[in-house]
Each structure stands twice: as C-alpha cells, then as structure tokens.
Amino acid sequence: MSYLISELAELVGLSRTTLLYYEKQKLIASKRQANGYRIYSDKDLQILRLLKQLQAGGLTLKECQSCLEAKIDQVMLKNRLQQLDAQIVQKQKARELLEALTGLGSMRQWHILANQLAPDAHFDWLKQQGFDEKHAFYLKWLSKDMNEHDQYMADFMQVYHSLDRWGPGTKEDSLRALTLLPSMPKKVLDIGCGKGLSTTLLAEHTEANIIALDNEPTALKQLENRLIEQGFKDRVSTQCASMTELPYSPESFDLIWAEGSAYIMGVENALKQWKTLLQPQGCLVLSDLVWLTESPSQASVDFWQQEYPDMQTVAKRIEQMRLSGFEVLAHFTLSDQAWLDYYLPVNQRVNELKKTLPNSTALQDLAREVAFYKTHLGEFGYEMFVLKVC
Ligand SMILES: C[S@@+](CC[C@H](N)C(=O)[O-])C[C@H]1O[C@@H](n2cnc3c(N)ncnc32)[C@H](O)[C@@H]1O
Known part of the structure; x- marks a missing residue:
C-alpha cells in the first residue's frame, strides 16, 4: 500500500505540516512520484502509529525517536513515570476538591489544609459562604466540613448537652x-x-x-x-x-x-x-x-x-x-x-x-x-x- 501525504495525514490524524516536519527529522521517508508528489509506504504509516502511542506516554518527539531506534533510556523513562505519578496525585486532589465544592464529597481535608495555610482567609471565606461567626468557629474547630456541618453539630451537641465540663479542668x-x-x-x-x-x-x-x-x-x-x-x-x-x-x-x-x-x-x-x-x-x-x-x-x-x-x-x-x-x-x-x-x-x-x-x-x-x-x-x-x- 502507498499513500499520498493528504491520505496519510487523514489516516493518522496529523496535519500535513507535522508529517513534513517528521520527515525532516527522518522519522518517516517519502519517495517522489514522476509527477513530483510525495508517496509514503505502509511502514511510514505504522511508524506514525507507534509514534503516537509513545507520545501518549508523555514522551517528547526526541524521546520517541530514541525509543524507535531502540535506544530506550530507562532512567529517563523512570523519571517520566515519577512525574506522571505526581501529576496523577495532583489531579486526584483537584478532582476531590471539585467533588467537595459541588457537594458530592467530603470537604474535610480541604478545610483542614486551608485552616493551616491561611486561617484568616479561610475564616472570611466561611463567612462569605453564609456561616455566622459562631458556626464559622464551630466549623473551623469541630466539623471541618461545610457539607456535613449541620449533622455534625447536631450529633456533637447530643454529646455535650449532657456534660457539665466542656474542657479539661478541676x-x-x-x-x-x-x-x-x-x-x-x-x-x-x-x-x-x-x-x-x-x-x-x-x-x-x-x-x-x-x-x-x-x-x-x-x-x-x-x-x-x-x-x-x-x-x-x-x-x-x-x-x-x-x-x-x-x-x-x-x-x-x-x-x-x-x-x-x-x-x-x-x-x-x-x-x-x-x-x-x-x-x-x-x-x-x-x-x-x-x-x-x-x-x-x-x-x-x-x-x-x-x-x-x-x-x-x-x-x-x-x-x-x-x-x-x-x-x-x-x-x-x-x-x-x-x-x-x-x-x-x-x-x-x-x-x-x-x-x-x-x-x-x-x-x-x-x-x-x-x-x-x-x-x-x-x-x-x-x-x-x-x-x-x-
Ligand atoms: C472548651 S469550652 C470551655 C468551657 C468552659 N470554660 C469549661 O472549661 O468547661 C469553650 C467555650 O467557649 C464557648 N465559645 C465558643 N465560641 C465562642 C465565642 N465566639 N464567644 C464566646 N464563647 C464562645 C463555647 O460555647 C464553650 O462554652
């Protein structure tokens, strides 16, 4: 099978310019037809597919090239893996935050961290969310989750209402x-x-x-x-x-x-x-x-x-x-x-x-x-x- 550049571009979902750039980098190689058109082989198509797979792993073009030439740098790949793991943790946190802010998950860790890192701004933010000062304090010190706050305080008060002492002392x-x-x-x-x-x-x-x-x-x-x-x-x-x-x-x-x-x-x-x-x-x-x-x-x-x-x-x-x-x-x-x-x-x-x-x-x-x-x-x-x- 052979392909014109426009056919190849469509098959792999890349632009014509990208394919020309790859050719310049010697990743693929065309032959010229008598009419001057570039013609590519099945081998080029497969190389491009493999390249896309490697790029999906976050590798740069140069790194992909090394892999294709069987010069895989294991240290570099391990570093890349570590970076990816860190990004996944970050993204997971972002996901949890969005879940919490939309009321679908617990906001505990977020409130705890916000209170540690920026206590005054966190407190002001709670008030902007409609908590009066008393409940903003309860949230800061006790429930630590605005989505669960009311239930938490109701349960908490069931414990404390019957106690004389609300803190250590004699x-x-x-x-x-x-x-x-x-x-x-x-x-x-x-x-x-x-x-x-x-x-x-x-x-x-x-x-x-x-x-x-x-x-x-x-x-x-x-x-x-x-x-x-x-x-x-x-x-x-x-x-x-x-x-x-x-x-x-x-x-x-x-x-x-x-x-x-x-x-x-x-x-x-x-x-x-x-x-x-x-x-x-x-x-x-x-x-x-x-x-x-x-x-x-x-x-x-x-x-x-x-x-x-x-x-x-x-x-x-x-x-x-x-x-x-x-x-x-x-x-x-x-x-x-x-x-x-x-x-x-x-x-x-x-x-x-x-x-x-x-x-x-x-x-x-x-x-x-x-x-x-x-x-x-x-x-x-x-x-x-x-x-x-x-
Ligand atoms: C840990 S308890 C200590 C109570 C008491 N002094 C004792 O030793 O048993 C803290 C007290 O502060 C009160 N409190 C919390 N926020 C307050 C606020 N903003 N103004 C006045 N009292 C507050 C609570 O209702 C609670 O009675």
Whole structure:
C-alpha cells in the first residue's frame, strides 16, 4: 500500500505540516512520484502509529525517536513515570476538591489544609459562604466540613448537652489559679464560661460581681438555673455574646477568666483585645493547650496540626504574653485529673450514643480524640497562665 501525504495525514490524524516536519527529522521517508508528489509506504504509516502511542506516554518527539531506534533510556523513562505519578496525585486532589465544592464529597481535608495555610482567609471565606461567626468557629474547630456541618453539630451537641465540663479542668486547678492572684477581684468577666463551673467557683470564693459570657444560649440557661439554686443571682449575671466583640467599655474589669476558650479566637488576638477591658494592674487567667515537650512524636504533631495548628510551647506563649503587655505572675500544668474529669464523661456519652448514631463523624472524632489523649497525654497538656497588665 502507498499513500499520498493528504491520505496519510487523514489516516493518522496529523496535519500535513507535522508529517513534513517528521520527515525532516527522518522519522518517516517519502519517495517522489514522476509527477513530483510525495508517496509514503505502509511502514511510514505504522511508524506514525507507534509514534503516537509513545507520545501518549508523555514522551517528547526526541524521546520517541530514541525509543524507535531502540535506544530506550530507562532512567529517563523512570523519571517520566515519577512525574506522571505526581501529576496523577495532583489531579486526584483537584478532582476531590471539585467533588467537595459541588457537594458530592467530603470537604474535610480541604478545610483542614486551608485552616493551616491561611486561617484568616479561610475564616472570611466561611463567612462569605453564609456561616455566622459562631458556626464559622464551630466549623473551623469541630466539623471541618461545610457539607456535613449541620449533622455534625447536631450529633456533637447530643454529646455535650449532657456534660457539665466542656474542657479539661478541676475545681482544685481553678482554685490554685485564684490563689495566685495578687488581690481579690471585684469585677470579673468569665469568657467562654460554658455551663459555668468556673463561674460558680469564682462566685463561691470571691465577693466579686461576675459576668459569665458565652455564645451558646443552652449552656447559659443551665448556668442561670444553677445561679438561682446556689443563691448567686444578685451578683452573677450571664451574657450571650461573642468573645470577639465584647460589649463593654475599656477598663471594665479587674479580672478576666478564660478557661479553655482563648484558642477559639486565637490566643494572641485574645491577649490583644481583652487587655483593653482590664483596669491598670488587672489580671487575666487563661488556660491553653500547649506542647510540654520540645520533641513530640510524629503522631502528636500530625494530630494537633489538624486540631490546633497554633499550639505552642509554654515558653512561646509566655513570650507572646510579655510582648502583649502582660507580666506572667505564674503558670502551671493542669493535673491529669483535669483531663480525666473531661474525657471520661465524653467517652461514656459517646458510647451511649453509638447505637443510635452508628455512622456519626462527630462521635468518631470524639472517640478518636479520647483514644489519643489516653496514649499521648504528657507530650501536650493544658497550661494555666496567671497574668497581670504591666
Ligand atoms: C472548651 S469550652 C470551655 C468551657 C468552659 N470554660 C469549661 O472549661 O468547661 C469553650 C467555650 O467557649 C464557648 N465559645 C465558643 N465560641 C465562642 C465565642 N465566639 N464567644 C464566646 N464563647 C464562645 C463555647 O460555647 C464553650 O462554652
């Protein structure tokens, strides 16, 4: 069989110019007819088909040529394979992202990564997607998936509604911080009070007027009932508001108390914003999750990178506190009991709910967290900081 250039071009789906270029590169060779037309053989057709196969493997024309001449460079081919594998991983990620953005798949990994790499932009983006600040925080810290958020929070709250403590802590640890204050406070703001275990403790052990603030109305309702029962209603009130926009004038308090809550808006932000509400020499007591070792295990690093990317060592937090204009009067690590008092009830509640919510991501996350605490506590812990405005 022989072919004119136009016939060959049609058979292999290439342009005439490409075929002439290939001929110049000596990949194919025509013969001239008496009328001057180029004529190609079946061999040329097959070479072109083989060439297209090799090009489909991502090889350049030169590389294809080497292969055709049986000079296959194995190292080059292996490099090409590696590049291709990397591209496949990249494309797979792109696919997952598109799937997630169209509501067809999980957005977890994307949210986790976005929160690590660009936390502020990620947070603003969540708000643009229609999440109010409270739910943007819940999404950032808890559900980590806007497609699953509502179900996740409903399941999560089924666990937390029945618990008194919403973070690690004990009466003894809180009282220890209170005794480290230079003087007894008179006007106290308890930020992120939850159900107010610390609030009622402060009410019992001081004569201060106290405002217990949280943005979760159900927790505040339970606290109010307890305040009435315990006879503190005359000097302790609740306020449903956000810790990021506190509705008080500057220098309103001589003590701000924040157990396990500053991380929500970021410790550095909290230090800066809350300081303005403190009177000169006013105090801030806050607890925060910190690294207790300089060389944590990879498992811990991976876990906290997802759960609390801004976790710092005690020394680093102290430096930030000083730079924010606070004197660090004292600090201590919360007892192991503080963790047990928190995670044992969480675990129990998760186990109770497992039967009715067998596929709940929230329950799976909580079970995973508890298991992680049990095995890795000590590499990290909660640190209580007692600070005074300089
Ligand atoms: C880890 S819990 C600590 C609760 C309590 N201090 C304790 O130790 O049990 C954090 C608390 O912060 C509250 N919270 C979350 N976001 C908030 C916000 N933007 N403003 C005020 N409180 C918030 C939650 O409702 C929750 O009660």
